[in-house]
Amino acid sequence: MSVSLERLQALRRQSGGPKPASVAVPVDPVLDQVAKLRGLLRVKRSSAPRIVQSTDRDIPGVELVPGLWFREQVLPLDVSWPQALDGTFARSEPIPSADLLFFDTETTGLAGGTGTRAFMVGAADVTPAGLRVRQLTIANTAAEPAMLETFQTWLSPSTILCSYNGRSYDAPLLKTRYRLMRQQEPLSGLAHVDLLYPTRRRYRGVFENCRLATIERRVLGIVREDDLPGSEAPGAWLGYLRGGSSQLLKRVLAHNHQDVVTLARLALHLEVQPCSP
DNA sequence: ATGGTTGCCCGCAGAACGCA
DNA sequence: TGCGTTCTGCGGGCAACCAT
Numbered sequence: 001m002s003v004s005l006e007r008l009q010a011l012r013r014q015s016g017g018p019k020p021a022s023v024a025v026p027v028d029p030v031l032d033q034v035a036k037l038r039g040l041l042r043v044k045r046s047s048a049p050r051i052v053q054s055t056d057r058d059i060p061g062v063e064l065v066p067g068l069w070f071r072e073q074v075l076p077l078d079v080s081w082p083q084a085l086d087g088t089f090a091r092s093e094p095i096p097s098a099d100l101l102f103f104d105t106e107t108t109g110l111a112g113g114t115g116t117r118a119f120m121v122g123a124a125d126v127t128p129a130g131l132r133v134r135q136l137t138i139a140n141t142a143a144e145p146a147m148l149e150t151f152q153t154w155l156s157p158s159t160i161l162c163s164y165n166g167r168s169y170d171a172p173l174l175k176t177r178y179r180l181m182r183q184q185e186p187l188s189g190l191a192h193v194d195l196l197y198p199t200r201r202r203y204r205g206v207f208e209n210c211r212l213a214t215i216e217r218r219v220l221g222i223v224r225e226d227d228l229p230g231s232e233a234p235g236a237w238l239g240y241l242r243g244g245s246s247q248l249l250k251r252v253l254a255h256n257h258q259d260v261v262t263l264a265r266l267a268l269h270l271e272v273q274p275c276s277p
Numbered sequence: 278a279t280g281g282t283t284g285c286c287c288g289c290a291g292a293a294c295g296c297a
Numbered sequence: 298t299g300c301g302t303t304c305t306g307c308g309g310g311c312a313a314c315c316a317t
Contacts, residue, residue, distance in 0.1 A: 107297055116297085116299095167302065169296040196295060197303060211295070233297055 056245045059137055060253060064150065067143030068136065071253070075131045075261065079268065089198045089270040092191075097126045099160045100193075102263035105170045106256050108234045117144060117177055118170075119237045120252060121151050124260040131264055133257055137249070140241065145181045148174070152186045160191045162267055164212045164259075167194040195263060198270050216262045219269060228255050 061071030085095040106120035122135045134154065136147045151174075163170055171187050178185040200210045207218050216222040228236065228251035236248035 105297090163296095165295040165302085169300075172301070173296090194302080200294080200303080 065146045067140040068146045071135045073133045074129050077130050081126050085271045090193045099158045100162050101125050101159050102162045102260045104259040106233045122256040122260045124264050155186050162193045165196045167192050220265050
């Protein structure tokens with residue numbers, strides 16, 4: 001269960017009980033953000049966010065608009081983040097941490113082009129409270145424009161995208177989807193640090209390959225439990241679309257969550273352990 | 278002055294590699 | 298499996314250096 005959900009449910013419990021009229025309920029940042037996102041998506045209904053019940057079709061998080069699910073978690077940082085990363089490892093200028101947005105998509109396939117769509121977008125950024133991980137999942141194809149629109153609100157002109165092979169895969173894919181949805185494409189103007197290349201420079205010939213899963217296991221010591229391979233993600237989503245269980249989709253969500261967390265940790269690692277010249 | 282060798286830079290083409 | 302990026306190797310051009 002997500003941290004956000006627990007907080008939502010706690011608030012719900014609070015609201016259900018008797019409370020003095022004079023006591024002001026503090027603004028919950030998650031609910032506040034959901035309200036803002038709904039405003040941006042021009043959702044008119046004023047009902048409270050739909051609270052997830054425990055059924056087999058559940059997707060963790062809050063349903064922003066029909067078919068678009070949003071989940072946010074804030075993870076405490078186990079290390080202190082510098083104000084800026086020395087960009088040497090990526091052959092770039094110093095990278096302000098506040099501008100970094102680690103992101104990863106889960107898609108319906110590898111083929112690229114117009115036939116492949118992203119059904120999940122995960123992003124992580126460093127906040128004073130910790131590493132904030134936000135994820136969007138669509139439960140039907142009609143929700144894709146709303147997902148793209150929401151993701152765009154996470155970007156600003158100073159955003160520095162950070163991904164693993166995202167320059168070649170995720171970003172072009174998203175750009176295509178924005179164009180197909182007739183939305184303004186927000187990615188092209190942004191700086192983009194792709195950790196694949198500095199990782200290769202640093203670890204080529206050291207490990208069997210430079211896949212993200214290999215690097216996180218061998219370098220960061222992360223061992224994933226019950227991880228769903230990326231190749232099974234399209235099937236998990238399509239199975240859900242056809243009325244199947246959300247069990248596999250939840251594992252995709254966990255996989256995507258771990259991916260963006262790993263990106264953040266890898267960036268910090270490469271900053272400390274720069275590539276060979 | 279001339280010719281040969283060496284090293285560097287640049288552009289190009291193909292290979293390698295990652296993504297789900 | 299397709300795609301985009303980076304890396305790598307290669308060859309050409311050029312300058313510097315040295316020997317004759």
